[in-house]
Amino acid sequence: MKVTLSWLREFAPDIDGDPVALGEILSALGLAVEEIEIIGDVVEGVVLARVLDLRPHPDADKIQLVDVDDGNGTPLQVCCGAFNMAVGDLIPFATIGTVMPNGMEIAQRELRGQRSNGMCCSGAEIGFGEDAEGILVLNDRVIEGAELGMALGDALGIENDVLWDLEVNANRPDAMSVAGVARDLSAALGVPFSFPVHETNRSDESVTDLLDVEIVDPTLCGRFVATVLRNVTVSQSPAWMQNRLIQLGMRPINSVVDISNYVMLELGQPNHTFDLATVPNGRLQVRRAAEGETLVTLDDAERTLSSVDGVITDETDTVVSLAGVMGGASTEISESTTDVLLEMAWWDPPSISRTVKRLNLPSEASTRFRRGCDWGDNIDRAMARFIQLAEEQGMVAVTGQVDVPGDVPDRTPVRVRPAKVNGLLGTALSADDMAGHLTSIGFGAEIVDGDLDVTIPTWRWDTATETDIAEEVARMFGYANIVRTVPKGEAAGGLTEYQQARRLVREVLAGAGCDETLPMPFLAPGDLQNAGLPEDGVTLTNPLHAEESVLRTSLLPGQLKAIAYNQSHREPGTRLFEIDHVYRPAAEGELLPDEREYLAVALAGEEAPAAVAVLDLLERALALPNVRLQSDRAPGLHPTRTAEVVIAGRPRGYVGEVDPTVLENYGVEGRVAWIELDLGELLNGPLGSRKYTPVSKFPSSDIDLAFEVPDDVAASAVELSLRKGGGALLQTVELFDVYRGDGVAEGSRSLAYRLRFQATDRTLTDAEVAEARQSCIDQAAKKANAALRG
Amino acid sequence: MIEELEQTAADASARLAEVTDLDSLATLDAEFLGKKSALTLAKKQLGGLEPDDRKAAGKALNEIRGRIEADIAEARQRLTADARAEQLEAERLDLTEKRDEIKRGSLHxxxxxxxxxxxxxxxxxxxxxxxxxxxxxxxxxxxxxxxxxxxxxxxxxxxxxxxxxxxxxxxxxxxxxxxxxxxxxxxxxxxxxxxxxxxxxxxxxxxxxxxxxxxxxxxxxxxxxxxxxxxxxxxxxxxxxxxxxxxxxxxxxxxxxxxxxxxxxxxxxxxxxxxxxxxxxxxxxxxxxxxxxxxxxxxxxxxxxxxxxxxxxxxxxxxxxxxxxxxxxxxx
Incomplete structure (x- = not known):
């Protein structure tokens, strides 16, 4: 919502001060200032000029030659890219030497062999609104006595003014008007606020003979007021009105539409005009639409209506307007209109919201209705203002107005406990203080037994409860005046064990040389299939791009994209990791997807054992209990180089390599070693505990054993058998050599282990070590088909 | 006899000061303190002397032996230090020849x-x-x-x-x-x-x-x-x-x-x-x-x-x- 100082002063003449300081006050009231503009700073050197002649440029199609008179009496030739003006038009003209707001200096130039001695300006070029299409034609906007060559500001009668562009929150319908902003600001400044009284001269004709309105659904319409204007001529509105509309960001259209918009901006009351001739017998009804009913709206689109939409119908029960949202084409005023039915109503905000959303039809009017307009005196005030402005244009209003009531919000006074308000705000205001703050912005406040009975004004639809009223007290008291404290609670902060372990995982992986990545969780259709995964990702209803329309079910696609991206930037061997959410299809009977936190490690250019080595780091860092790798196949992973990671008997994910076909699909060069674990399950599941074992003070004995083991027996099985054989005396088992080739049978390999034997209470005898050694050999043969090599 | 041994000690001192490797040092050690050295031979002859003379000569012999031992220890320390210094010099490294073999990743x-x-x-x-x-x-x-x-x-x-x-x-x-x-x-x-x-x-x-x-x-x-x-x-x-x-x-x-x-x-x-x-x-x-x-x-x-x-x-x-x-x- 934009407001100007001069317009605010029509309600509070004493508003004054530095524009920035006033802006700070508006912001502190909750009307955040987004921009301050000083109006009247018309660009120096821009003058009023007249178009004398228009002719084509001999060597260019997109520009024409214009002769203008800038007051010197001699025609000046200008090359101009706009074609919207006619001979005789008055236009803003930037003379040679003018520095435009964008920094460009106007100089004499030649365009394709033709002189250009200045520039004809669009509105946007000189800060008159946002219209950059065509030259700003000023014919009816200049003041009486304006002369060619006059500085533009003088020619238009623009006085110095200040414009604030305010961000108005959804709970402030009142501040969607100049008057509403003036009410708040004058209260904050402690200066008087009042509505000017506008006298009208009605004709003798009575409205009751002309109009007959019925509200069929009172839940839709709280109040419907209408009257008739005769002697209507649709023409241009006066320059001062057009200027204000442009300043506040609206386009002048014609005298009737401009008055309608002017009244809406000034008082916040949207209004609608029907061509009375198109409303048989002046009869209107207000009801909900029937499902499937249709209406051709003002924009000539046929709308199919639903039973939530409010409509206005004529006496034939034909829909003629979409209540509060958009009028119908059949009753629109036109050049030939002579009599207008003027309507101002209060519409139920949720109803308007639903219709606007369903039909995607936002407008200045519906934005105000959605927030809740004023159903009280403001409607009468807006009627009077409309009629007074119309009278200035020669229109005549009949006497009286039809005024049909519907359901309006309850305004029984709300009991407000000052102690509760102070307890919420942390203030120590008296009931009197609070009453003062509230009455300054039009609330009623009466002290009853120490409490306040607060009457909420009709212009604050969104305000209804004690807490709402506390907010108003805080706003007017000033948020900055609230004394700052900190909660007195003695809560102990901290990370959960899960969160601590997750941080440890990140540190371990960074220590292993892995860079943390955080791709967005969106995939393109086909990404999952290309990664060898089922195409069961949840899809977005309203994606921005098709490439971001599927939610990932695995971290694999994102990591492969990251590797491919880095490879294409000459970083072939990246080690990456990611801890993030995946979204698996919803479980039976569940609304939301099965969302989990996964861990992925991707080692580009490395083979599966590198991934196992990283997994070992995690195993040690987290003290994971009983980690087993079970050779397995998994979607998207290398069929012979993948193992399921089983921790304490529970499957937690996979380690290995990515399937070469998948790598090819993603344009990844070389191998990729891969870990993907369900981190949530893993960290929430049983974790190992660390137990102290006294360090033995007695010497240890190392024994090296090499076995020939068939390829289909896992080394982990051999190790398991050795541990079983060695029992409590076997301290460590280290695989120190793997060999295939001469001396080892085809289909087998040699695995060489170093076993360390040690007791905590004695030095082992040779006989004890020999016995343990033999037991290891026996178990390896029995459990792992491992033959001791000679 | 004592005078001759004094001469030997002086001789030993001079030669030990010039020894340049541990092998030569071992040879000198044998020559001056070994079984066939003048000092050892002289000690064996002490038994033939009168008790008073024997006591005085023994004391003198021990004193000379102590000096030669000290000279040998000093030479050994010097040679060991030289050898260590030479070895350390041979181990000189350019520490800017680094190859970033341990990489640390970054947290996002x-x-x-x-x-x-x-x-x-x-x-x-x-x-x-x-x-x-x-x-x-x-x-x-x-x-x-x-x-x-x-x-x-x-x-x-x-x-x-x-x-x-x-x-x-x-x-x-x-x-x-x-x-x-x-x-x-x-x-x-x-x-x-x-x-x-x-x-x-x-x-x-x-x-x-x-x-x-x-x-x-x-x-x-x-x-x-x-x-x-x-x-x-x-x-x-x-x-x-x-x-x-x-x-x-x-x-x-x-x-x-x-x-x-x-x-x-x-x-x-x-x-x-x-x-x-x-x-x-x-x-x-x-x-x-x-x-x-x-x-x-x-x-x-x-x-x-x-x-x-x-x-x-x-x-x-x-x-x-x-x-x-x-x-x-x-x-x-």
Missing amino acids: LVTQSRDRLEDVFVGMGFTIAEGPEVESAWYNFEALNIPEWHPARGSFDTIFVNLGEPEQVMLRSHTSPVQIRTMENTEPPIYIVAPGRTFRTDTADATHLPAFNQIEGLVIDKGITMGDLAGTIDEFVRKFFGGEVKTRLRPSYFPFTEPSAEFDISRPDGSWLELGGCGMVHPNVLRNCGIDPDVWQGFAFGFGIDRLAVMRYQLDDIRELVNNDVRFLRQF
């Missing part, structure tokens, strides 16, 4: 920022709560006092997913659903912050991403006031940004808080930067979570994590955060 800038924020809040007595990113309309809107018709719904630019009835399941448009989940499952007092990813239908450009990170705080306790809200934000800002940075609250509107405010922090030039939104938890929100608003009160606040990282490191394009270019990742 968002993770680092999030951890830092979490640590500050943990220090202020908060715990960290988390929740799902795909949410139902109840958690994302309705429980937060944003009914289906509410104009504020449109302002969230929600990304919906194809689950359930239309517009019933969505990518959460703020971290506030975690407030609801926490209040539903926890008895007050509650002191949490909830960091996490949120979503809007924003096309990715230099300053926007459709998926970005926020952190949200929630305090529910007895007697919590708006003064506590302002003070908590002030304390956080001082701890996170430094003591000179000031804060201010401006009235604003969120359906789930009342009173509501935007909070700004001061820039060095005295201007204000809008950081986030906050307010006193709306009684309807408390009621929706089964908490009696006449007993408990609280506040909530929230702001962007990515934005802080962008500000702190003056990134000129927020998309760097999701590109996963290692040339970017490794800078932090």
Whole structure:
């Protein structure tokens, strides 16, 4: 919502001060200032000029030659890219030497062999609104006595003014008007606020003979007021009105539409005009639409209506307007209109919201209705203002107005406990203080037994409860005046064990040389299939791009994209990791997807054992209990180089390599070693505990054993058998050599282990070590088909 | 005899001073102190002397032997030191010939920022709560006092997913659903912050991403006031940004808080930067979570994590955060 100082002063003449300081006050009231503009700073050197002649440029199609008179009496030739003006038009003209707001200096130039001695300006070029299409034609906007060559500001009668562009929150319908902003600001400044009284001269004709309105659904319409204007001529509105509309960001259209918009901006009351001739017998009804009913709206689109939409119908029960949202084409005023039915109503905000959303039809009017307009005196005030402005244009209003009531919000006074308000705000205001703050912005406040009975004004639809009223007290008291404290609670902060372990995982992986990545969780259709995964990702209803329309079910696609991206930037061997959410299809009977936190490690250019080595780091860092790798196949992973990671008997994910076909699909060069674990399950599941074992003070004995083991027996099985054989005396088992080739049978390999034997209470005898050694050999043969090599 | 031995000792001293390797030293050791050395032979002859002479000669012999032994020890020490020095010289390395064999990875800038924020809040007595990113309309809107018709719904630019009835399941448009989940499952007092990813239908450009990170705080306790809200934000800002940075609250509107405010922090030039939104938890929100608003009160606040990282490191394009270019990742 934009407001100007001069317009605010029509309600509070004493508003004054530095524009920035006033802006700070508006912001502190909750009307955040987004921009301050000083109006009247018309660009120096821009003058009023007249178009004398228009002719084509001999060597260019997109520009024409214009002769203008800038007051010197001699025609000046200008090359101009706009074609919207006619001979005789008055236009803003930037003379040679003018520095435009964008920094460009106007100089004499030649365009394709033709002189250009200045520039004809669009509105946007000189800060008159946002219209950059065509030259700003000023014919009816200049003041009486304006002369060619006059500085533009003088020619238009623009006085110095200040414009604030305010961000108005959804709970402030009142501040969607100049008057509403003036009410708040004058209260904050402690200066008087009042509505000017506008006298009208009605004709003798009575409205009751002309109009007959019925509200069929009172839940839709709280109040419907209408009257008739005769002697209507649709023409241009006066320059001062057009200027204000442009300043506040609206386009002048014609005298009737401009008055309608002017009244809406000034008082916040949207209004609608029907061509009375198109409303048989002046009869209107207000009801909900029937499902499937249709209406051709003002924009000539046929709308199919639903039973939530409010409509206005004529006496034939034909829909003629979409209540509060958009009028119908059949009753629109036109050049030939002579009599207008003027309507101002209060519409139920949720109803308007639903219709606007369903039909995607936002407008200045519906934005105000959605927030809740004023159903009280403001409607009468807006009627009077409309009629007074119309009278200035020669229109005549009949006497009286039809005024049909519907359901309006309850305004029984709300009991407000000052102690509760102070307890919420942390203030120590008296009931009197609070009453003062509230009455300054039009609330009623009466002290009853120490409490306040607060009457909420009709212009604050969104305000209804004690807490709402506390907010108003805080706003007017000033948020900055609230004394700052900190909660007195003695809560102990901290990370959960899960969160601590997750941080440890990140540190371990960074220590292993892995860079943390955080791709967005969106995939393109086909990404999952290309990664060898089922195409069961949840899809977005309203994606921005098709490439971001599927939610990932695995971290694999994102990591492969990251590797491919880095490879294409000459970083072939990246080690990456990611801890993030995946979204698996919803479980039976569940609304939301099965969302989990996964861990992925991707080692580009490395083979599966590198991934196992990283997994070992995690195993040690987290003290994971009983980690087993079970050779397995998994979607998207290398069929012979993948193992399921089983921790304490529970499957937690996979380690290995990515399937070469998948790598090819993603344009990844070389191998990729891969870990993907369900981190949530893993960290929430049983974790190992660390137990102290006294360090033995007695010497240890190392024994090296090499076995020939068939390829289909896992080394982990051999190790398991050795541990079983060695029992409590076997301290460590280290695989120190793997060999295939001469001396080892085809289909087998040699695995060489170093076993360390040690007791905590004695030095082992040779006989004890020999016995343990033999037991290891026996178990390896029995459990792992491992033959001791000679 | 003694005189001859004195001569031998002098001779030994001179030759030991010039010895240059340990082998020669061993030869000299044998020559002067060995079984066939003059000194040993002389000692054997002592038995033939008169007791008094024998005593004097023995003393003299021992004294001479001691001197030769000292000379040998000195020579050995010198040679050992020389040999070590030579070896050390031979081991000289150019330590700038490094090959970065141990690489350390980087934690993502968002993770680092999030951890830092979490640590500050943990220090202020908060715990960290988390929740799902795909949410139902109840958690994302309705429980937060944003009914289906509410104009504020449109302002969230929600990304919906194809689950359930239309517009019933969505990518959460703020971290506030975690407030609801926490209040539903926890008895007050509650002191949490909830960091996490949120979503809007924003096309990715230099300053926007459709998926970005926020952190949200929630305090529910007895007697919590708006003064506590302002003070908590002030304390956080001082701890996170430094003591000179000031804060201010401006009235604003969120359906789930009342009173509501935007909070700004001061820039060095005295201007204000809008950081986030906050307010006193709306009684309807408390009621929706089964908490009696006449007993408990609280506040909530929230702001962007990515934005802080962008500000702190003056990134000129927020998309760097999701590109996963290692040339970017490794800078932090």
